[in-house]
Amino acid sequence: MIMHGDAPPKLQLPFDLAGLDASPIGTGRLVLRPIRAQDADDIHAYQRLPEVVAYLPWPLLDREASHEHTELRTKQRTLATDGDRVALAIVLPGEPSVGGGGEGRVIGDLTFILTSAAHAQVAVGWVLHPDFQGHGYAREAATALLDLAAGLGAHRIAATVDAANKQSLVLCERLGMRKEATFHHDRYGQTGWRDTVIYAVTDAEWLGRRTSGAAADTTPPGAH
Numbered sequence: 503m504i505m506h507g508d509a510p511p512k513l514q515l516p517f518d519l520a521g522l523d524a525s526p527i528g529t530g531r532l533v534l535r536p537i538r539a540q541d542a543d544d545i546h547a548y549q550r551l552p553e554v555v556a557y558l559p560w561p562l563l564d565r566e567a568s569h570e571h572t573e574l575r576t577k578q579r580t581l582a583t584d585g586d587r588v589a590l591a592i593v594l595p596g597e598p599s600v601g602g603g604g605e606g607r608v609i610g611d612l613t614f615i616l617t618s619a620a621h622a623q624v625a626v627g628w629v630l631h632p633d634f635q636g637h638g639y640a641r642e643a644a645t646a647l648l649d650l651a652a653g654l655g656a657h658r659i660a661a662t663v664d665a666a667n668k669q670s671l672v673l674c675e676r677l678g679m680r681k682e683a684t685f686h687h688d689r690y691g692q693t694g695w696r697d698t699v700i701y702a703v704t705d706a707e708w709l710g711r712r713t714s715g716a717a718a719d720t721t722p723p724g725a726h
């Protein structure tokens with residue numbers, strides 16, 4: 503139960519992916535569901551691309567490493583204590599999967615991290631195969647993830663983005679997240695010292711955007 507009044511809002515924990523096995527999230531064009539071991543070839547199709555991992559905390563992964571990474575993520579099923587994370591596959595129905603499965607192709611994935619149970623804080627992340635970028639799919643999937651987070655009682659939902667990752671910065675802006683901080687040279691990457699931008703939105707802000715319809719708009723920009 504979400505508590506209000508003197509006590510701060512509480513996340514509804516533990517959150518387990520079992521419910522999404524049974525009832526995946528339909529977003530209109532996409533289906534979001536827990537990652538499965540048989541998704542590994544679809545996932546490898548983007549984890550092997552330098553432009554995809556450039557701003558991610560993973561190295562380039564060969565097929566075997568992608569299979570191991572996917573296997574690991576299939577076991578991350580619950581958010582209960584700080585640092586727990588779960589991943590959701592972003593499935594495009596009707597698109598043939600690399601591995602030959604019939605329900606559609608995993609064109610990307612979402613990460614959902616419990617950063618502080620005591621303070622009802624979570625973090626989110628996203629990745630899409632480049633062939634499927636530029637269609638609003640990331641925004642559509644992220645909108646559903648923020649809905650899920652707010653529905654669980656997350657008070658603040660944050661995203662951590664490399665300052666050079668223009669597409670992800672734009673996505674945060676389009677979602678209506680607030681740019682809260684830039685950390686200068688807080689990480690050392692392959693190309694040297696990196697800057698990190700923190701975006702966030704509170705549940706009340708997010709629900710306000712959803713009520714007004716702003717965040718759900720998947721009309722291509724310029725088409726209004």
Ligand SMILES: CC(C)(COP(=O)(O)OP(=O)(O)OC[C@H]1O[C@@H](n2cnc3c(N)ncnc32)[C@H](O)[C@@H]1OP(=O)(O)O)[C@@H](O)C(=O)NCCC(=O)NCCS
Pocket residue numbers: 553554555557558627628629630631634635636637638639640641642662663664667669670673676719720721722723
């Ligand atoms: C970050 C990332 C997920 C963004 O993907 P994306 O496809 O650019 O994001 P969106 O879903 O918001 O799509 C926006 C684009 O789709 C276009 N679009 C087309 N149809 C659309 C529709 N129906 N609705 C909304 N946008 C639409 C928009 O005009 C916009 O184009 P633009 O980038 O030329 O302005 C992607 O770049 C990525 O996977 N990067 C590599 C991994 C990574 O860095 N992840 C983030 C770590 S913090």
